[in-house]
Amino acid sequence: MRRNWKQQTRSGPTCGRPLGIGFHLRTKQLFVADAYQGFLVVAPNQTVATKMAGGADGVPFKLPTGLDVDQSTGNVYFTDASSQYSLSQIQEAIDAGDATGRLLKYDNNTKQVTVLLSGLSGAGGTSVSRDGSFVLVSEFIANRIKKFWLKGEFWVAVNLQKPNASSGAITNVPTGIKINRNGKILRTVDLSQFYGTTNISEFHQRNGKFYVGTLRTDFLGRLSI
Template sequence: MSYPISFNLLGDGPYAGTLDGRILKYQKLTNSFMDFATATPTSVNKTPICGFPTGSSFDYTGRLFSCDITTGVTVVGPFGGLAKALLFPLKTECLSFSFLAWMLQENQNLYFADASGVFNFTTGAEAIRTGDSTGRLLEYNPKTKKVTTLLANLGGALGVATAAGASYVLVSEFIAKRIKRYWLKGEKAGTSEIIVVVLLDQIF
């Protein structure tokens, strides 16, 4: 199983995360994927041990920031290799079940979702069954290394996307069946609103 996650700023890719903790890069000339990065030193095909990158985004220097549902937020250089952990699950205020990162090029902050503050990857079905609403929309500033909670009490926050011009960020709620918009700029900055109610998984 793999997740399509990102293209770099040169248009190379896509890059995809796999259940054994690898990030793969698509090679157009050979029509195949090659290993680009790993979340842990070894890949043992056991997600709780080796990780599972579910969403990534490049910054302007070519670094790839990734959200991993078991190893947290990581970063790897333009040439790949072993990813460095920036935020660890269960050791900070966030990341019990992190999903889908999006680097906003205008301010170089990373926006990502934590699907649940109670359940993790192996108990995700319970989150759906109980109608869990402990998810969050988070902002990570690579310069200050600070994590800010923008929205809390989200029902299965899985998808994140940002608007051109850095005016707002969208987050999808799988359990609550809706998409919320959080304003980053303008008169509504710091506020949120529901913009659509729909059955969905992620937004990209």
């Protein structure tokens, strides 16, 4: 007989409530984000889950929800919807606009769980990109999705406003800036020798070449710098 919600809620702390699940296909492990039991794993051909972690950075899990597995690394990305409210208190968390949720990572090599993002408002489902470069995490209280970069460095097109040394007039300097996932600037490329003061809109690097998109030119730039 199917139990009603109140019965399920009462039995949750004892029986668990798996809200997020994901297989690592190579090892045939089933990882579980359980609202009451924490972060679990079920080994191949087993029927009982093993608890891997009940908290991270000294803060116990209160409401683990979503989970996804990076198939290339075996790393697991999961969420704890709140650090204050449990599953039975979910409406209270929504009414309060709770923003104590976290995005977490289980490292398949070190077997450790670390916090990637905190201050999330109702951290829900997660999804790892196909190439493993980023993970998406939804926030069901804030009604939004955030992207967290896991690896890689990025070029961005920037049009800097600088005063001219001789005239003092403000001059536009089209610039390519390379940053890492933490926002640190790794390299800056001044493109004014090629584009003058023309605004650029895109700046990409591939196979040793730089590709530049602009607002007011009729060509795509390809540079070796």
